Amino acid sequence: MRVSIIQPTVKAKKRKKRVCAYARVSTDGYKQGESLENQVTYYKKLISSNTEYEFAGIFADKGITGTKDDRPEFQRMLKLCREGKIDLIITKSISRxxxxxxxxxKYVRELKDIGIEVRFEKENISTISGDCELMLTVLSSFAEEESRSVSENIKWRYRKKFEKGELVINANRFLGYDKDEYGDLIINPAEAEIVKRIYTEYLNGNGMLKISKLLNSEGIPTVTGSKWNEASIRDILKNEKYKGDVMLQKTYTPNYLSKLKKRNRGQVDSYYIEDNHSPIITKEAWERVQLEMQKRAEAKGNSICSIKCLNRYPLSGILFCSKCGSPLRRRTWNSKYSCKKIVWQCSSYVKNGKDACEGTVIDDEIISRLNITESTVVKEEIQNGKKHYSYTSKGKQNGYGTEC
Incomplete structure (x- = not known):
């Protein structure tokens, strides 16, 4: 028997390599923004000019640190990689x-396992090379050390500012004041009237919930444009800046990798400056409000003496709704039946219904597994018909020592 091989008359067309680029800058400054634009332009030209490449997009994160992996564009790129839509990622350097x-x-190994190459231009490294892992370990360690050094330098710079009495305050999230050309706080007359009214209403006997409802009914927004709630009213009533003083470094960042802020309870120095700027509220009125708040708390059994009541459960007082900022309250659903369930639910929703907040609710069984020990915002989302949750430290802010 003789077998003849018939050669194909049409040659298989070689598929182009689907190539994308990843770019990142860690601040929102003008020069950094310009740098990001330059990176995007460069990579578009680089990929499009190669006849063996098919352009698969540019993914660019702006104003986001590279020490974490929750960058939105970075995650979008990874999603496409996992869907098999990218073959090669080009990036400027390991630190980018x-x-x-x-x-x-973590991500280089994952991408390599699914056949995707990452190419680092500055270091001239490709993840398909044999000695890639060793080189990446050494070079990325240098990049991490550089990040730690930058973090320490920033902390040192802010500490020196605080020691000199220089403010680091985000006035855009601070009702009643703006900043002048020298960075000093100056009164915003329209916003100051809202602050005065809140103090007056409280001293006239109205509670925080009633004041928040009153402001919402009149269509008066908070400084961020959201609705008022008890927490936002309380923050204004307790803020020493309204009497002309300022406390610096109320929060601190213990870990340069996570960037999560924690309430400063004596772990680092704090700085109190009296008569720093023009007050909106007199010192006497401010002190009267503090005494009144204490008096009302004691009347409800929420004084320092009854702290046990406030911290009845390990998570009491440290979980907050992402939609309105109110604390989550521990509740028992179907308490009269055998199928009862323990949940944590938005207190504003419980008190005032959907008009106040759409509400956040999470099973105690789920949240208790996380071992949460600091104030945390719980975000609830519906994806593909299922509930998904994310958790963020309530004190998390951009920069070091900033206060709102």
Missing amino acids: FARNTVVVL
Whole structure:
């Protein structure tokens, strides 16, 4: 028997490599923004000019640190990689891809396992090369150390500012004041009237909930444009800036990788400056409000003496709704039946219904597994018909030592 091989008359067309680029700058400054634009322009030209490449997009994160892996554009790129829509990622350097050694190796290994190459231009490294892992470990360690050094320098700079009495305050999230050309606080007359009214209403006997309802009914927004609630009223009533004083470094950042802020309870120095700027509320009125708040708390059994009541459960007082900022309250659903369930639910929704807040609710069984020990905002979302949750430290802010 003779077998003849018939050669194909049409040659298989070689598929182009689908190539994308990842770019990142860590601040929102003009020069950094310009740098990001330059990176995007450069990579578009680089990929489009190669006849063997098919352009698969530019993914660029602006104003986001590379020590974490929750960058939106970075995650969007990874999603497309996992869907098999990208073959090659080009990026400027390891530090642009990520400054955290663990993050670099985690994603490089994952991408390599699904056949996707990452190419670092500055270091001239490709993840398909044999000695890639060792080189990446060494070089990304240098990048991580650089990030730690930058973090320490920033902390040092802010500490020196605080020692000199220089303010680091975000006036855009601070009702009643603006900043002048020298960075000093100046009264915003329209917003100051709202602050005065809140203090007056409270001293006239109205509670925080009633004041928030009153302001919402009149269509008066908070400084961020959201609705008022008890927490936002309380923050204004307790803020020493309205009497002309200022407390600096109320929060601090213990970990340069996570960037999560924590309430300063004596772990680092804080700085109190009296008569720093023009007051909106007299010192006497401010002190009267503090005494009144204490008096009302004691009347409800919520004084320092009854702190046990406030902290009845490990998570009491540290979970907050992402939609309105109100604390989550522990509740028992179907308490009269055998199918009862323990949940944590938005207190504003419980008190005032959907008009006040759409509400956040999470099973105690789910949240208790996380071992949460600091104030945390719980975000509830529906994806593909299922509930998904994310958790963020309530004190998390951009920069070091900033106060709102």
